[in-house]
Amino acid sequence: MLFNSLDFALFLPIVFIFYWLLNNRLKYQNILILLASYLFYGWWDWRFLSLIIFSTIVDFSIGLALKKTVDLNKRKYLLWSSLFANLGVLAVFKYFNFFIENVSNAFSFFGADWSMSSLNIILPVGISFYTFQTLSYTIDVYRGNLKPTTNIITFATFVSFFPQLVAGPIERATNLLPQFEIKRKFNYEEATDGLRQILWGLFKKIVIADNCALYANYIFENSETLSGSTQLLGALFFTFQIYGDFSGYSDIAIGTARLFGFNLMQNFAFPYFSRDIAEFWRRWHISLSTWFRDYLYIPLGGSRGGTSMKVRNTFIIFIVSGFWHGASWTFIIWGALNAAYFLPLLLAGKNRQNLDIVAKGRLFPHVREGIKIVATFSLTVLAWIFFRAESTPHAISIIADIFSNSLFSTPYYAGLGMAKSTILLVLLFIIIEWLGRENQYAIQKLVKVKSTGLRWCSYSFLIFIIGVYMFTDRSQFIYFDF
Template identity: 85%
Template sequence: MLFNSLDFAVFLPVVFVLYWLLKKNLKYQNILVLLASYFFYGWWDWRFLSLIVFSTIVDFTIGLALDKTENFRKRKYLLWGSLFANLGILGVFKYFNFFIDNVSSAFSFFGTDWSMSSLNIILPVGISFYTFQTLSYTIDVYKRKLEPTKNIITFAAFVSFFPQLVAGPIERATNLLPQFKKNRHFNYEEATDGIRQILWGLFKKMVIADNCALYANYIFENSASLSGSTQLLGALFFTFQIYGDFSGYSDIAIGTARLFGFNLMQNFAFPYFSRDIAEFWRRWHISLSTWFRDYLYIPLGGSRGGTSMKIRNTFFIFVVSGFWHGASWTFIIWGALNAAYFLPLLLSGKNRQNMDIVAKGKLFPAAKEVLKIVVTFSLTVLAWIFFRVEDTPHAIAIIGDIFSKSIFTIPYYPGLGLAKSTFILLFLFIVIEWFGREHQFAIQNLSKVRSLTLRWVSYSFLAFLIGMYMFTDKSQFIYFDF
């Protein structure tokens, strides 16, 4: 079920009403959340519910077993059992064909004919997200950072919580699971702020991302016949498409969770206003970045060792992050390119120099900050090209054209004139994001506007734009493919 669908517009209020009618019974509330979550996911394809149920049972059982033994070796075996089960499922569905194709290519390169049939399988929506969420539980129980839950309903509801099940945020068990164990009370201010965040998320997705996608898709699909300046414009459209699409999903997920009394972690913190790549990765897909930091980067030694260890760990974490996004060399190169951007900052000790909000408390940034933002944004745009294309030669060809003489021409392709309204919307979007950058989401500060009329005019205007620019056919979110 998609957030931007009529189905969800009916589903959400029905579940909301039933949920708060059960406000005096935590057990029944959790059962309702579990059933609603399974219904929400099964609406896409009920067959893959078995994978969620399997992961739930495996990690719930292993969590209980870890609690019953102090034997170091047994605890290690239990942890590896969880890793093998969860990553094994992820590997089969997401990476099996990638490895088979590349092994076959390697044998062919050395003159040996070796082939193995690939699997004709569908990638289950959200598998990368809920797999990491259940793993966080097992790892934290193993490290004794979390007491294992003995209630299967509570744990199953945590794993399958429908607002963030399909595309995050990837919640830590230490944050979300305890919220299922305590009584929740309806809070009007939290609920209205949640609705406000849902509205902003829908605007990002349906007005910004979906309209940018029209032009980005055309330019990338016809890049061979277009100038470098036009291809750069396509990369810019995709840059805003993926941000509006993914952060829009996160806003809707977080806002929806708040309607039910849950607080999810912030997943995006205005990343395109970053002054260096290190700051960008502290602000982009925060739940994944911090997951890799805590469960992979730090255990590997982080940045505590010598130069060679820092280089190794940095490239490893970024490449794995790229590979997490998809079984393709383009994602791996995208990760490696970001590692190359990040490494000079780390080695020079400047990776934590921009920890605060840019121009905090000020209307405009300093000229030096503007330059840093432009440089960081430009590097990010180039990296997104590898993320967007189907194969590496295509990305190289686009970048080659961008750095050719044709970059100095005026961007053009048939139909570009229709994008005038999109340029205006993008300008409006950037302005709103800039003035809201000190909050959890851009229009959160509208609640502080004294004039009720002005507030409702603003909300109505956003709703009008959503209705005006929404497509007849609902469009899927980009991160459903990961």
Template identity: 65%
Template sequence: MLFNSIDFAIFLPIVFTLYWVLRNQLKLQNLLIVIASYIFYGMWDWRFLFLILFSTVVDYTMGILIERNDSKNKKKLFLWISILVNLGFLGYFKYSNFFLENFVYAFSFLGQDLKFRGLEIVLPVGISFYTFQTLSYTIDVYRKKLSPTKDFIAFSAFVSFFPQLVAGPIERATHLLPQFYRKRKFDYELAVNGMRQILWGLFKKVVIADNCAQFANQIFNNYEDYSGSTLILGAVFFTFQIYGDFSGYSDIAIGISRLFGFDLMRNFAYPYFSRDIAEFWRRWHISLSTWFRDYLYIPLGGSRGGMWMKIRNTFIIFLVSGFWHGANWTFIIWGALNALYFLPLLLGGKNRNHLEVVAYDKSLPSFKEILQIGVTFGLTVFAWIFFRAENLGHAFGYISRIFHKTIFSVPAIVKDCKQILILLIFFLIIEWLGRRKHFALEFEKGDHRFLKWTLYSLIVLLIGLFMQTEETPFIYFQF
């Protein structure tokens, strides 16, 4: 079920109404969330509900066994059972064909022509997201950061919570799970704020992402026919497509959660206004970046060792992050490229230079900041080419075609995409004005009432005018 579908427009008000009718029955509210979440996920493919249920049962049980046993070896055993079960499912469904194909390819160098037909495996939607979410629970129980829950319904609701089930944010058990233990009261101001964030998320998705996707797909799929300047424009369109699509999903998920009295972690913080790659990664897909930091980078030694250890750990994090996104060498190269971008900052000790949003106490950035943002954005656009490409041949072919004398020509499709370029300018202005807030339409009570409603009306109008006639899935559903 898609957030931008008629089905969800019917589903959400029904669940919302039933939920608050049960406002004095905490366990029934949690049970309703579980049922609603399973219906929500089952609309894609009901067969994969057993994966969520099985993962829920395993991690719930392992958490209790970790606490009950005094033996450190037994605690480790139960932790590893949780890790292997969850990563085993993820590895089978997501990476089986990748490893088999590369195994066959490796043998071809030895003159062995192995016949291989890809396994017909359907990737469960959102498996990378809920797998990491459940793993955070057992790891934190093992680390004694969290007491294991005895409430199976609350834990099931935590694992399957439908607003963020299939594309995040990847919540920590320490943050989200306790919210299922507490009685929730309807908060009008919180709900209104949630509606604003849902509206902005829908605008990002159906106006920015979906319309950029039309041109990005056209250019990437036929790159041999276009000039270098047009290919640059295609990469820029994909850059905004993936941001609008993924951050739009996160905004909608966070906004819906607020309607039900829940607080989800922030997942994006205006990453394209970053002044270096380190700042970009503090602002892009925050829930995944911090997950890898806490559960992989720090256990590997983090920044405590010498420079060689820092470099090694940095490359591990970025390569694993790339591989998390998909079973394709393009994602691994994308991760390695970002690691290379990050390396000069790490070596120079400048990876923590920009912790506050750009021009926080000013209306406009300085000339130096504009240059920094421009360089960082350019590097990011280049890296996204690998992310978007179907394979390495596609990526290198696209890039080689960019560096042609036609790079200085006027893009061939510029006349066709005037509307989306104007919309991108409007989008960037609103994002810039709202950069000090958690999302661009977050207003204080009583702030410029007329201007607020004018802006809301304009956004609703633009959604109506530019929404695609067909429902379009979110990019990150494939991960």
């Protein structure tokens, strides 16, 4: 079920009404959310519910077993059982064919004939997200950071919570699970703030991302016939497409959760205003970045060791992050490229120099800040080309064209003239994001506008423009494929 669909527009208010009719009946509220979450996920393909239920049973059982034993060897065995079960399912559905293809190519390179049939399987929606979410539970219980729950309904609801089930934020068990164990009271201010964030998320997805996708898709799919300047424009369209699409989903998810009395972590913090790549990764897909930091980077030694360890760990975490996004060399190269961007800052001890909000309390950044923002944004756009390209040679070809003499020609292809309205919308979007960068989401401070008329004019404009574009080329969210 898509957030930007009529199905969800009917589903959400029905669940909301019945949920609050069960006020002060925690058990039944959780059961309702669990059933609603299974319906929400099963709307795509009910067969994939078996994978969520499998992960739920495995990690719930292992959590109980960890509670009963203090023997270190047994606890390690239980932890590895969870890792093997969860990552094994993920590997089969997401990476099996990739490994088979590359092993076969390796044998062919050395003149050997080896072949193995690939699997004709569909990638389950959101499998990378809920797998990491349930793994956080087992790891935190193993570390002693969390007491295991003895309520299977509570745990199953935590694993399958529908607002963030298929594309995050990837919640930690230490944050979200306890929220299912306490009574929740309806809060009007929180609910209206949630609706406001949902509205902004829909604007990002329907108005910005889906419009940019029209031009990004055409340019990437026909890059061999287009100039470097046009391909650069396509990369820029994709840059705003993926941000509007993914952060838009997160906004809708966080806002929807607030309607039910839950607080999810912020997943995006205006990353395109970052002054270096380290700051970008503190602001982009925060739930995944911090997951890898806490469960992979730090256990590997983090940045505590010598230079060789820092280099190794940096490349591991970024390459694994790239591979998490998809079974393709383009994602791996994207991760490695970001590691190369990040490493000089780490080695120079400058990876944490931009922890504050850029130009906080000021309308405009200083010239030096502006140059840093543009430079960081440019590096990010370059890396996104690998993320979007169909193959590594395709990405290299696009970059080569961008850095050729044709970069200085006027961008053009038949139909590009229609993109002018989208470019204006993107510029408006950038302005609104910049003005709202000190908040959790861009239009959050509208509630503080004293003029009721101005406030409702702003809401009406967003609703109107969302309505204009809602039924044109609607698409699923990009990260459903990951």
